[in-house]
Amino acid sequence: MRTTVRRGSQHGQEYxxxxxxxxxxxxxxxxxxxxxxxLALLRRSGIRDGLLVDLGSGSGRWAHELARxxxxxxxxxxxxxxxxxxxxxxPEARFVHASLWEAKLPRCAAVTSLGECLNYGGRxxxxxxxxxxxxxxxxxxxxxxxxxxxxxxxRIPANGPRRWWTEGRDWAVLVENxxxxxxxxxxIVCFRGSRHGYRRTEExxxxxxxxxxxxxxxxxxxxxxxxxxxxxxxxxxxEGITGFVARKPAAPEAWE
Numbered sequence: 012m013r014t015t016v017r018r019g020s021q022h023g024q025e026y027x028x029x030x031x032x033x034x035x036x037x038x039x040x041x042x043x044x045x046x047x048x049x050l051a052l053l054r055r056s057g058i059r060d061g062l063l064v065d066l067g068s069g070s071g072r073w074a075h076e077l078a079r080x081x082x083x084x085x086x087x088x089x090x091x092x093x094x095x096x097x098x099x100x101x102p103e104a105r106f107v108h109a110s111l112w113e114a115k116l117p118r119c120a121a122v123t124s125l126g127e128c129l130n131y132g133g134r135x136x137x138x139x140x141x142x143x144x145x146x147x148x149x150x151x152x153x154x155x156x157x158x159x160x161x162x163x164x165x166r167i168p169a170n171g172p173r174r175w176w177t178e179g180r181d182w183a184v185l186v187e188n189x190x191x192x193x194x195x196x197x198x199i200v201c202f203r204g205s206r207h208g209y210r211r212t213e214e215x216x217x218x219x220x221x222x223x224x225x226x227x228x229x230x231x232x233x234x235x236x237x238x239x240x241x242x243x244x245x246x247x248x249x250e251g252i253t254g255f256v257a258r259k260p261a262a263p264e265a266w267e
Contacts, residue, residue: 048244061120067128071097134219165251
């Protein structure tokens with residue numbers, strides 16, 4: 012069996028080709044389980060059509076669910092490998108290769124971000140969070156909603172580094188989680204089948220952690236009416252992950 016080693020540990024290099032493939036093949040269930048609850052939330056908010064922007068759109072599984080439910084979809088994703096996958100998974104949606112912290116956001120009915128996307132690249136200041144939230148608020152139509160999740164300090168293993176592994180038909184992945192109160196370090200070693208045996212790649216992800224109240228305070232400073240939730244519909248979020256539902260006040264004169 013021949014193996015090669017590739018490393019992608021710098022900000023902006025997360026989820027290169029092999030890990031993007033493995034994440035789609037083995038870990039898409041998170042957004043798919045959340046999908047019915049988020050779709051119901053959108054409908055209860057009166058958002059049954061129009062453009063939705065998905066920040067950190069990954070391999071496009073959530074974008075596909077949105078598109079098949081009648082929404083227009085723009086996905087924003089920093090991983091080029093994920094963008095290539097997403098364009099095959101959800102050809103009815105549009106995807107741009109950009110950081111969610113920098114991408115220009117069009118006028119839209121709702122914004123979503125599922126899967127710790129705001130945590131990636133390390134911890135941001137409250138000012139940076141509020142700046143992102145103000146950009147989202149400006150893009151949303153009055154009454155529009157911003158639905159996302161974020162990881163907190165409970166994701167840090169209590170008794171030192173935690174290691175686990177799982178496998179699929181043509182892949183295996185080993186993960187080590189360790190860190191301190193405000194940042195999780197996630198070392199990921201991948202084995203993916205190829206014509207020459209298995210290829211070994213490695214990535215190190217830095218995941219900034221936030222207390223729910225920090226997020227709520229930053230949302231309020233940006234002008235949102237927001238609440239924290241423990242799940243979306245019947246989907247209960249994992250321990251240490253909090254959901255947020257933020258609404259732009261429906262006062263057209265104030266926001267247009």
